Amino acid sequence: MIETINLTKRFGNLVAVNNLNIRVNSGEIYGFLGPNGAGKTTTIRMITGLIKPTKGTVLIEGVDLSENPIKAKSLIGLIPDTPAVYKKLTGREFLYFVADIYDIDRKTAKRKMEEIFNMFSLTDKADELIETYSHGMQQKIVIAAALIHDPSVFILDEPTVGLDPKSAKLVKDLLRALAKKGKTIFMSTHILEIAEKMCDRVGIIKEGNLIAEGTIPELKKMAKDESANLEDLFLELTGGEDTKDLIKFLEE
Ligand SMILES: Nc1ncnc2c1ncn2[C@@H]1O[C@H](COP(=O)(O)OP(=O)(O)O)[C@@H](O)[C@H]1O
Ligand SMILES: [Mg+2]
Numbered sequence: 001m002i003e004t005i006n007l008t009k010r011f012g013n014l015v016a017v018n019n020l021n022i023r024v025n026s027g028e029i030y031g032f033l034g035p036n037g038a039g040k041t042t043t044i045r046m047i048t049g050l051i052k053p054t055k056g057t058v059l060i061e062g063v064d065l066s067e068n069p070i071k072a073k074s075l076i077g078l079i080p081d082t083p084a085v086y087k088k089l090t091g092r093e094f095l096y097f098v099a100d101i102y103d104i105d106r107k108t109a110k111r112k113m114e115e116i117f118n119m120f121s122l123t124d125k126a127d128e129l130i131e132t133y134s135h136g137m138q139q140k141i142v143i144a145a146a147l148i149h150d151p152s153v154f155i156l157d158e159p160t161v162g163l164d165p166k167s168a169k170l171v172k173d174l175l176r177a178l179a180k181k182g183k184t185i186f187m188s189t190h191i192l193e194i195a196e197k198m199c200d201r202v203g204i205i206k207e208g209n210l211i212a213e214g215t216i217p218e219l220k221k222m223a224k225d226e227s228a229n230l231e232d233l234f235l236e237l238t239g240g241e242d243t244k245d246l247i248k249f250l251e252e
Pocket of ligand 1: 011014016034035036037038039040041042043
């Protein structure tokens with residue numbers, strides 16, 4: 001479970017995230033949808049303890065991140081938007097390195113790793129340097145690193161950006177399987193179609209404010225019935241200047 005209470009971040013005069021109240025339950029894939037600059041990455045950095053909020057609280061499985069950061073972070077698997085991998089390591093070396101950070105014993109790490117390499121079809125490449133991997137394979141290694149300590153909460157920042165369709169499908173299937181196991185998934189995206197295809201519930205963020213929340217069908221209905229603001233936003237997110245796109249989208 002992830003909960004934010006009045007979570008706020010200011011950068012000087014800019015309110016990047018404004019009094020955000022979100023709750024994501026175990027077994028749920030929550031999409032955090034908004035255009036570029038809306039505050040998605042800032043929110044993720046606060047939820048994962050990479051930056052301190054100006055105000056507000058983050059609870060991970062009920063553990064207060066500011067009061068008990070080590071415990072809270074041990075429950076999180078993060079897949080950042082610009083992942084850092086050590087390209088001069090092999091896939092296996094990199095995963096051992098990550099396992100060491102999380103204090104996982106070698107035997108457990110080895111078992112877990114074989115399982116993950118297998119799942120991602122990386123077994124053949126496990127002992128080659130990461131710099132020789134394709135972009136999709138590097139993305140898989142980043143995801144593998146987030147799985148190794150068996151976290152209960154997964155946080156992904158624009159996970160399918162730059163992925164080929166096959167890798168994107170793999171990420172999608174993986175997230176669904178994790179949710180089924182009772183994990184909590186929070187992912188950001190600026191692509192409406194991805195939120196629609198992958199997420200059980202979606203929160204829409206615009207200029208730091210959560211302006212709507214619900215399932216995609218619920219949000220579509222809201223845009224159609226009452227909210228010109230939401231309608232404009234959907235138009236922006238579908239990327240089309242042509243209103244026909246929006247009409248088609250709302251009528252689907
Ligand atoms: N470290 C920072 N210093 C100043 N402004 C920032 C910083 N990080 C993000 N911002 C600003 O906060 C807003 C939200 O950014 P971000 O969270 O990266 O948006 P998103 O991930 O939704 O594209 C943007 O206006 C961005 O320029
Ligand atoms: Mg971002």
